[in-house]
Amino acid sequence: MSVRVRFAPSPTGSLHIGGLRTALYNYLFAKHNNGACILRIEDTDRTRLVADAAENLISSLKWAGIEFDESPVAGGEFGPYVQSERLDIYKKYVQILLENRTAYYAFDTSEEIEAMRARLKEAGADPKYDRNSMRNQLTIGDEETNKLLALNTPYVIRLAVPDKEVKFTDIIRGEVIIHGRDIDDQVLLKSDGFPTYHLANVLDDYLMKISHVIRGEEWLPSTPKHVLLYEAFGWEMPQFAHLPLLLNPDKSKLSKRQGSVSVEEFIFEGYFREALVNFVALLGWNPTADREIFSMQELIDSFNLEKVNKGGAVFDKTKLEWMNFQYMKSIDENELAVRLMPTLEQKGYNYFDITYISKVIVLLRERVKFLHEIPDFGSYMFSAPKEFDSDYKNKYWTDDTQVLLQGLLAEYKSMNEFSHDSINEVTKKYVEDKGLKLKQIIHPVRLIITGVSAGAGMFETMEVLGKDECIKRFEYFLEHHS
């Protein structure tokens, strides 16, 4: 049997980091097994719809490197892949349930339901739908039901949950048993004609030939309803795998309020896709434990559901930051230069070439947390400093400094090759001849060239800036700021 999995978000907002992990695990599992990964939009709740949410979801997923074999955009032979376009399908199939009496019409108003719940609560019982005391096909009979239907009375269709144990096997958790008496007579078709998640999800998974349902643990308690539906239709069930939850530092389900949770925010903050994917993949699953860095392909190669943990995992940004830094160091500098270009343009630095940018990146990548910080952290690489750190100056400046710098400038001017090695050589010889320590001159030089105390190796920095630029900065400083 071929592996077919799906990621089925509802378009109610931007992609949640937990959603990203669910999508990723589906994707990894599919690719590992040469199967198909499908995207289905579950927009059956008309009240929570957010405009453009589906597009945003897809673009976040794409940013992360997750592509779908079948989707509303790519199409596929089991479409449409948007539930609101499948209404006739749901209505058609729910008839089967009505006919074999595993579902029934119910005509209760929301006020009646509310009153029922209040009553049950008063009596200390679970506020489940009390089938026998309400106005439904079971209590009023088929004839009355048909009459009400003919009068266009609003109705819903509910699942007739049998009084028996419902069992299923979860790949991650093993056998799970829940008794029917603990399951509500779930609404399958709402009065607005839209299906609920439970109906639409089961029907679509079946019709789209989904082999494995990989989703968050929050779905575990409602899985028996789905099992019952498969049984009611007489269909073979897919395999289930309920993923452990991603948690806030206080162990509650990962949510807004305790930091960023949407992928868009992480993109905005400047995380590399490689880092976020790598990090999130290792939250709840671990192939070896003696290794942290994995490319998407390596994740695909080693992924398996059996090794997914059962317990929830706290989403700890600190380690993500570390991982991001690993990618900062390892991604090719030319690639990073390309990625930095938009930021540079935004800051008005659009006249530098990729080669120069990548040299600057090599110089500064280990000194910043995010790539986009480079233009500010190393602003002196893009324009000559206008201000000079006075504390830094005071710390290393003496009465002789001015004269020493004049002499050093002359040395630099006479150089042909201006590499960090040759600058190093010339500078060291110069201070040695004067009987000084390198410290006494290199800090003033840094001040002149960069204006600030923090930065890469001085000679490397000067090499990248080039002889002419360095001399210009020397002359400017000695004229104006001494």
Place this chain on the structure above:
RNA sequence: GGUCCCAUCGACUAAUGGUUAGGUCAUCAGCCUUUCACGCUGGUAAUAGGGGUUCAAAUCCCCUUGGGAUCACCA
């Protein structure tokens, strides 16, 4: 509250009956040094508790405790 799920350092996790309980992040100390960083070396730190089963338990079973999810005409 009912039902279900879960439980190894502060965090992510490894060890599927036999290890001085391992690795990574964070943290602490030291080293390196041309500022800031990177890096390097080392340290602190965990099997929730109690019963079993077994020659042997982090690992299997039971109970307790703790945490979480879920209980909609939301997904």
